[in-house]
Amino acid sequence: MAQDISSQVLKGILQGVILMILNKKAEYGYGLSQEMNRYGLSSVPKGTIYPLLTAMEKRGFITGKRKASTLGPTRKYYYITATGKQEKDRFIQEWSQLQKSVNTLIKEESHD
Amino acid sequence: MAQDISSQVLKGILQGVILMILNKKAEYGYGLSQEMNRYGLSSVPKGTIYPLLTAMEKRGFITGKRKASTLGPTRKYYYITATGKQEKDRFIQEWSQLQKSVNTLIKEESHD
DNA sequence: TAGACTAGTTTGCTTTACAAACTAGTCATT
DNA sequence: AATGACTAGTTTGTAAAGCAAACTAGTCTA
Structure with missing residues (x-):
């Protein structure tokens, strides 16, 4: 691994x-954390994830x-909104744009 | 554009x-900011970039x-250290690992 | 009944982000 | 010589984020 x-x-991401993840199916905080681990996104601490979910709900995203x-x-299941x-x-x-920029930089440094 | x-x-990045960028050649804060713009990395405010450079110097990276x-x-030119x-x-x-993880998620959502 | 795992909230400290104000140098107009 | 535009950096003050840790609370197994 x-x-x-x-x-x-x-x-940032x-x-x-x-x-x-929530666009695929509704999930609750704890399950979300495990789901991310499966994708190689290392364990996000609960002190970060739960407050973030609350903030995202306030912003109307979930x-x-x-x-x-x-x-x-x-459990508190979260559903994505429109x-x-x-x-x-x-x-x-944004992610695809960022990828382009950073990968250009990496490529440049490798063949210098 | x-x-x-x-x-x-x-x-985060x-x-x-x-x-x-500094691995390619030494640069000063203002020039760094312009260099980033060239790579599509939108203008980082000076209130962020200058203090970050100071912090990176304290950490011994530059x-x-x-x-x-x-x-x-x-100008204050910064040089990368070992x-x-x-x-x-x-x-x-880390970036390449992150890319894998996020792109997997994006791919999954597109062919569901 | 104690420990392990699940599930979430709240508190408090530390770090970060950054707008804004300030200093200071060059150069082209007016 | 004064004004404004661009360059270049520092400092300050506030707001926002990140998150460890403490707390509550449910299930299940030993």
């Missing part, structure tokens, strides 16, 4: 990543609904 | 980008030397 991505680099679980405490989908698309565009 | 990258997304300019105030080169390589690895 590849090395973990430092929270430093992950910071965390919201975008969450929106992409909505949360509490649901009881048969195997633990109640605004959230727009924001997700905006993120994808 | 493509749309600008929000400071939000740029945040700003230090890595600066290290890559060293600054003042040099007079014939066409303006004195530690900085290590950090730069670490960044490149």
Whole structure:
């Protein structure tokens, strides 16, 4: 398994990543965290993820609904909104632009 | 020209980008800012870039030397250190891992 | 009943981001 | 010689983020 991505680099894109996951299916904070691990996005601390989800709800990108679980405490599932989908698309565009810029820099340094 | 990258997304990688540019040649803050624009990395505010350069010098990644300019105030040129080169390589690895993870997510959503 | 795992909230500290104000140099107009 | 535009850097003050840690609380197994 590849090395973990430092929270430093992950910071800016965390919201975008969450929106992409929630666009596929509704998830709750704890599950989201595990889902990200599966994608190689190293464990985001709960002190970061839960407040971020709350902030994203305030911004109108997602909505949360509490649901009881048969195997633990109640979960708070988050659903992406129409605004959230727009924001997700905006993120994808920005990401592709960023990729281009950074990869150009990396390529230049390797064949100098 | 493509749309600008929000400071939000740029945040985590700003230090890595600066290290890559300084690895090619020494630069001063203002010139660095213009160089980044050329790579499509939208104008980083001076309130961010100058303090970051100072912090990077404290961390030992770069060293600054003042040099007079014939066409303006004195400039502070920054040179990458051996530690900085290590950090730069670490960044490149992390970046490639991040790219894999995020692109997997994007691909999945497009063919669902 | 104690420990492990799940699930979420809240608090408090530290770091970061950055607009804005300020100093200071050159150069072209007016 | 004064004004404005561009270059170049520092400092200050505020706001926002990140997150460890403490706390509550549910299930399940030993």
